[in-house]
Amino acid sequence: MLRIVSENFEVKTLKKIKVMSVIGTRPEGIKMIPLVKALKNDSAFESIFVNTGQHKEQLDQVLELFSVEPDYNLNIMERKPKLEEILAVILVELSKILDKEKPDIVLVHGDTATTLAGAQAAFFRQIPVGHIEAGLRTFDRYSPFPEEMNRQVVGKYTTLHFAATETNKSNLLAELVNEKDIFVVGNTVIDALFDVTSKKLDIPLEIKSIIENPYHTILLTTHRRENLEELNDVYSAVNHLIKEYNDIQFVFPIHKNPAVRKKVYASLSKDPRVHLLEPLDYYVFSQLMNSSYFIITDSGGIQEEAPALKKPVLVARKSTERTEGIEAGTLKLVGTNTETIINESIKLLEQPSYYQSFSRNRNPYGDGKTSEKIVSIIKNYFSS
Template sequence: MKVMTIFGTRPEGIKMAPVVQALQLDESLESVCVNTGQHKEMLDQVLDLFELVPDYNLEIMKAGQTVEELTARVLAELSPIISREQPDLVLVHGDTTTTFIGAYAAFLQQIPVGHVEAGLRTNNIHSPFPEEMNRQMVGRLATYHFAATKKNKMNLILENVEACRITITGNTVIDALLQITEKPHDFPENLKQIFQNGKRTILMTTHRRENLEELQHVYRAVNRLVRENEDVQFVFPVHKNPIIRQKVLKEIEDTENVHVIEPLDYQDFVHVMKESHIVITDSGGIQEEAPGLGKPVLVARNTTERPEGVEAGTLKLVGTSEGKIYKECQELLSDEAAYQKMAAISNPFGTGDAAEQILNFIKEEFKVKAPSGVRV
């Protein structure tokens, strides 16, 4: 049996790495790995970290490329590869342009699609944009749905997906997270100095397209928090989007307690998250990862497709309001009981065996037998 995995962004690479590793280690399966290159440098770092070498690297990233141009290029490049390889199953992850077009390209050739991290929904097609619509369309194209949680499964059932097509696996990002945190790690000198000063660190990331017009409010909350808490510092790896960088230059006050740095490779980022006290983010994956390390997360969005975290208490939605972000963060900084209440909650997004569960499902569904002479 031949299984093709398709990904192209850093978050996809991180979350698909454990799946690709599991496929490659299983001698009863043939693995074909395709990297569209929707992200370039950031994804290359992930591939090196997990020691993955794609069979195909399309390198479709292009400066100033519109979503429409990206969509057309991914479809044009992927279709002949799928036609040549004729996999029995195509696996895609999440909600990117690569995800949607990978599923669509497979569908056009009548090859079944498995959707890893299926069933996330805000049910607002403009938030996150365009990810929410991407994931909904993949939900219609996929034959098999690997959902992280029961709520994700219920979302799919409400969209008339048959329950027998849905498998709850937990999220593969926890597999990746645990794999990386178990490795010894030494920070580069700039990060080492930051974490040796004894201050409580707040890790912040911002990149959501729908938040671009509101980011100044988030950054003003940062200024306010460091002015009023001398023992608090921010570490802020800034996204490469030039609009975000312009807003950071304009709004973030020049202070020794706000460390504006370049994007981190995944290994450094995971260990920064591990050393941090609180996380403020509009990212999706970090909402799953940080609770796995016992870190309270303030989500700088008005909606989240991960309500399990909000319900469990590991996440708080704070939007992009300066006042709301300041208030909720200040409470965690000043009220130890409130902090511990969030930090101690077990992660609702899995225990680190998602890739194994996906592999087992595939082998059972397709009745894959071990090659002669190989024990199972």
């Protein structure tokens, strides 16, 4: 409880705002932890942090890096559930926590099973939902799958829509969301990126030797379900480029998805300049991203982070919900077509003016103060 003394010396007692943040995957952790920390550091809030454990090992690394511990840890993946079972288990377990804690608002992020179940559990109890990174849309229900439909459904449950960009706001307005409920705040991933790149921690010798060698590093990541059948086309482009250019290297932290790993090991060149790595913790990955020459990815988060580091990004997807990055010139949509990826990579390697056209553009995803803005908006919402 807060005790406030007014000008006429009357004592007023204000109840703290109880906020429950629900996180389950590594990307959610990276993007939500700056906000969780901001809430914990503000005396107006009582902050409850729930980790569903959807990405247990990977998320635990992120929590350790940022020195944050959850109040509840569900460890749902110990049961090895299917996608529909993940939703059901999180919904049931979160409902128990909501009944116990009775938060004033529940915060969810993005488009995962944890996000959908968290928003639905709160809605069933008529608890307001705050959706971080609201309004992302491809308008293709199967791309990305199932994330696109998850985020659209969560939007229907949401009370406060925290959109990263004006484009995201426009998407929400087109779906008849009331404008007064939409707040353009930037993306919390930039808060996390600026925080972690300012740290001075040890890097494994294997990664350090890659970062410090004389080659141009091309960072590669692929994991999208909808791309699985076409990953060989992406890897064919990598094989061609590594053969044609002696001054480059590819660094590929491989996703845990067995289907992705099978294709990687079967398709990619065994050239010593193609470095296949296990998934990296966020600090090491951010250092690798910062040292790269450019990036080829189907990841959503990297499309937001890399422009803050002035790194060109070739997006290996047919469509992207980060359209403002395309419009700003920080991203280039190349799909999974072998020839397109090769041609765009050659332009980045051989045309300095083309390369610089990416890096001199403004990052449309924020200034590193998004968490502060969200905290202020939640305060105003409850004070009014």
